[in-house]
Amino acid sequence: MAVSSTPKNLELPPAMIEGATAAADWLIVWPVALPMIGAAILVMARKRPEWQAPFAFTILLATLVANFMLYMRVQGEGPLTMTMGNWLPPYGISLAxxxxxxxFSLVSAFIxxxxxxxxxxEIEVRENKFGYHPLLLLLLAGVSGGFLTGDLFNLYVWFEVMLIASFGLLIIGGRKIQLDGAVKYGFLNFLATTFFLIAIGFTYGLVGTLNMADIALKVPQVESGAIYAVAALFFLAFAMKAAAFPLNSWLPASYHAPDPAVSAVFAGLLTKxxxxxxxRTHLLLIPQSHAYLQLxxxxxxxFTLVLAPLGAMAQTNARRALGFLVIGGIGAMMAGLAIGTPTGIFGLATYAVNSMLVMTALYLVVGLVERMGGTSxxxxxxxxxxxxxWLSIMFITLVFAVAGLxxxxxxxxxMVLVxxxxxxxxxxxxxxxLLNSILTSIAGTRxxxxxxxxxxxxGVNSEQINTRIRPLPPRAKVWxxxxxxMLVAFIFVAGLVPQPLFKAGATAAFAVYDPGEYVGAVFGREAVAQE
Structure with missing residues (x-):
């Protein structure tokens, strides 16, 4: 069912006009609100470092449960929306x-x-004192808000929340390499955010709204040349944030700088x-731009598929090499977007889940390698x-998962992308x-x-036993x-039993490719215009 124009005499459902919102509908708020409230509480309790980890874990567990309930609700009933303050869309701030x-929000909370x-x-006393746990919670709030927002300007706001939290996590250790990585990370991300903000301004000037569902309704009425220019700006901004070629140099130059746990979160979540x-922008808001930008x-x-694993082969720093493997995964997702069919989006969604899980696990394993070897x-x-x-088995398993073997x-x-x-x-x-799979296998096995x-x-003594290796201390073994x-085991089992991933990816692809239900959930079914 195509969305052609803004419906006339739109009658919104009474529940959206009068009365309190049903308690069950608040489910969409909790994946964002819980980590944000938790971060605020931990900042206030910063003088009680012993509270930080247990409270953060409790908040994250509750957030995971909320995300799971939200996912099951959406799977069973279709898209769920809420507009803040009882201001009717498109005037209110919507979550969708x-x-x-x-x-994506569910996988993020699990990670x-x-x-x-x-x-x-690995956390140090200084890092715990200066907000390590609140920043992680704030980062998750930004990621979840980015996934769940139904408003373009608020997508920009959540990107800023992510940028603030990630910048804090990058520099919290105070090492020179962290400051160097933060400058590179911050500059290019600020530049991408600027392009995004300019595109938002042009969008509002053209259609008079920033509500995503309302944009999808009104864009067909806009002159095509102007809207294509806006789509190109959106593509530039988001391709930079996703670290696609040729705007990807900031990622391997910064993701190796912070603690391994922070690198793992960045690799798993931010580019996704x-x-x-x-x-969202090229298939929901401005679908006609896809054919224009497809080539x-x-x-x-x-280029991203091929050059990323080649870049990984050239690295001697393990975490910098993993950064290029993250970029290679972005190339696979971009391939799904380029193909643009329901099957292509199916492959994109499932590969994104794979990349979120596997790249997080790889950075964690390399963090343990650094702990044993004293270097990256x-x-x-x-x-x-x-x-x-065991560490060796975990590493090679993840390499094969990244390569797609x-x-x-x-x-x-x-396989779905092919x-x-x-x-x-x-x-x-x-x-x-397929070439990306071969090159990634070579880079990973190297x-x-x-x-x-x-x-x-x-060197000349490479066949002699490395005497500088130290066993993992008890703290590193337990935590x-x-x-x-456990994360590697989950990934391995998910590969042997892929049906849940297939089901999730198929429903996600349908939701993207046929936005009628999404628009109808925001405005009511009357808002979906008949062809």
């Missing part, structure tokens, strides 16, 4: 959850819950909000298989997706060979190895 946004456990293996925003998206996706330089590592075989989790989304390309006879894109397989450090191991 469909299958795609609810899925943060695992990371908050891992944090206890950029991808989500690309999907450009294909070219960017192709793979030239100075080696022999870790002998010292900790069967039967691991990453295989199924790439199927989508074949359906559209886009064999060029199919070839690049890291594994240097870190685990080789006995000693690089580091176990949470990372």
């Amino acid at each position: 959850a469909d299958s795609l946004s609810a899925l 943060m819950l695992v990371v908050i456990l891992f944090v206890q293996s 909000v950029g991808v989500y925003a690309l999907v 450009l998206i294909e070219i960017i996706a192709g 330089d793979i030239r100075k590592l080696g022999g870790l298989y002998r010292a900790n075989s 069967p039967p691991l989790l990453g295989f199924w989304p790439k 199927q989508a390309g074949i359906e559209m006879s886009n064999y060029w894109m199919v070839s690049l997706i 890291l594994w060979a240097h870190i685990f397989w080789r006995d000693g450090r690089e 580091g190895l176990w949470p990372a191991g």
